[in-house]
Amino acid sequence: MSGAADREAVFPTRQSLGIMKAKLKGAETGHSLLKRKSEALTKSITRRIDEAKRKMGRVMQIASLSLAEVTYAVGGNIGYQIQESTKSARFRIRAKQENVSGVLLPAFEAYQAEGNDDFAMTGLGKGGQQVQRCRETYARAVEALVELASLQTAFVILDEVIKVVNRRVNAIEHVIIPRTENTIKYINSELDELDREEFYRLKKVAAKKQRDNAETDAQMKAKKAEQQRLADSENAEGEQTENTPADILAAEEDEDVIF
Amino acid sequence: MATSQADARDRQFLAVIGDEDSVTGLLLAGIGHVTAPPDSQKNFLVVDNKTDNAAIEAAFDRFTTERKDIGIVLINQHIADRIRHRVDTHTAAFPTVLEIPSKDHPYDPEKDSVLRRVRRLFGE
Numbered sequence: 001m002s003g004a005a006d007r008e009a010v011f012p013t014r015q016s017l018g019i020m021k022a023k024l025k026g027a028e029t030g031h032s033l034l035k036r037k038s039e040a041l042t043k044s045i046t047r048r049i050d051e052a053k054r055k056m057g058r059v060m061q062i063a064s065l066s067l068a069e070v071t072y073a074v075g076g077n078i079g080y081q082i083q084e085s086t087k088s089a090r091f092r093i094r095a096k097q098e099n100v101s102g103v104l105l106p107a108f109e110a111y112q113a114e115g116n117d118d119f120a121m122t123g124l125g126k127g128g129q130q131v132q133r134c135r136e137t138y139a140r141a142v143e144a145l146v147e148l149a150s151l152q153t154a155f156v157i158l159d160e161v162i163k164v165v166n167r168r169v170n171a172i173e174h175v176i177i178p179r180t181e182n183t184i185k186y187i188n189s190e191l192d193e194l195d196r197e198e199f200y201r202l203k204k205v206a207a208k209k210q211r212d213n214a215e216t217d218a219q220m221k222a223k224k225a226e227q228q229r230l231a232d233s234e235n236a237e238g239e240q241t242e243n244t245p246a247d248i249l250a251a252e253e254d255e256d257v258i259f
Numbered sequence: 260m261a262t263s264q265a266d267a268r269d270r271q272f273l274a275v276i277g278d279e280d281s282v283t284g285l286l287l288a289g290i291g292h293v294t295a296p297p298d299s300q301k302n303f304l305v306v307d308n309k310t311d312n313a314a315i316e317a318a319f320d321r322f323t324t325e326r327k328d329i330g331i332v333l334i335n336q337h338i339a340d341r342i343r344h345r346v347d348t349h350t351a352a353f354p355t356v357l358e359i360p361s362k363d364h365p366y367d368p369e370k371d372s373v374l375r376r377v378r379r380l381f382g383e
Contacts, residue, residue, distance in 0.1 A: 057366045064362040067284045079283040090289030092271045093330050138288035149331040149355040156352045
């Protein structure tokens with residue numbers, strides 16, 4: 001364990017080891033969750049954008065064909081007339097919120113404002129039916145466009161979110177997890193070191209105790225031997241006195257017996 | 260996000276920059292809107308060969324940055340090509356810039372700035 005390795009500043013204790021292990025587990029769970037989130041976001045949105053763009057191509061083609069029909073039926077270009085008679089939008093959009101895995105996305109919704117019809121006179125002379133049909137076709141086309149626009153807005157916002165999520169995923173993967181692992185390694189090695197120290201200390205203590213015991217044993221033995229020797233010599237003296245029968249009473253006073 | 264929510268709610272119009280046919284068709288659908296007379300602003304611009312790029316850019320800027328009531332800007336792809344750098348640098352979520360095909364110019368997904376961003380995001 002090199003001291004230069006990137007790790008958190010913690011004291012190598014069992015408690016902080018527990019904390020670090022919990023942290024590592026949390027980081028791994030978070031990593032897999034965020035990764036899944038980012039994948040889900042990208043997958044759902046890109047497929048829909050692709051489909052909508054394709055659909056738009058078809059719809060716009062049909063719409064311009066229908067406009068060509070109008071031009072033919074009316075017998076002239078109605079563009080100028082239409083541009084001039086435009087006053088207020090009938091076809092409007094409204095933004096609403098959509099929740100995609102915790103991200104609020106605005107979505108457009110098309111609606112037709114009632115009551116204003118700028119083109120009541122268009123095609124009155126001739127080609128009225130074609131104009132009507134063309135308006136319907138274009139209305140459908142614009143609806144498709146609005147749908148696509150919502151997807152695109154969603155994508156632009158999701159783009160940011162995905163970037164943030166990916167940054168977090170990478171940070172967890174390349175910074176937090178290795179650092180936590182390093183810290184755990186460090187704590188483990190320190191704890192092992194402490195364990196070895198402790199073991200050595202105990203061994204030392206045990207050895208010291210043994211030595212002390214041996215010493216005291218030896219002393220005791222010596223003492224005992226001494227006593228034995230003393231007792232023996234006393235006995236020997238006693239025997240000697242016994243051999244000469246004597247009147248105990250006659251003898252001088254006994255020594256006091258001390259217990 | 261809170262600002263963009265409030266921002267999004269006010270945007271209820273579409274705008275269009277396109278050739279005459281596209282604009283006519285979309286106006287027929289009813290997206291055209293002209294604001295009140297004093298400074299009556301149209302939300303559409305007809306572009307033909309004589310329109311210079313500065314005018315297109317000015318209209319694009321007006322629709323995307325100045326006006327706060329436009330939610331979607333539709334622009335013909337061949338016109339977007341003429342002011343491509345402007346379209347590419349528009350990265351805000353609102354208003355959405357949508358490239359649409361025109362009668363004479365079929366849609367080319369390779370040029371679309373949003374699709375290019377999609378592709379770049381996935382490293383293709």
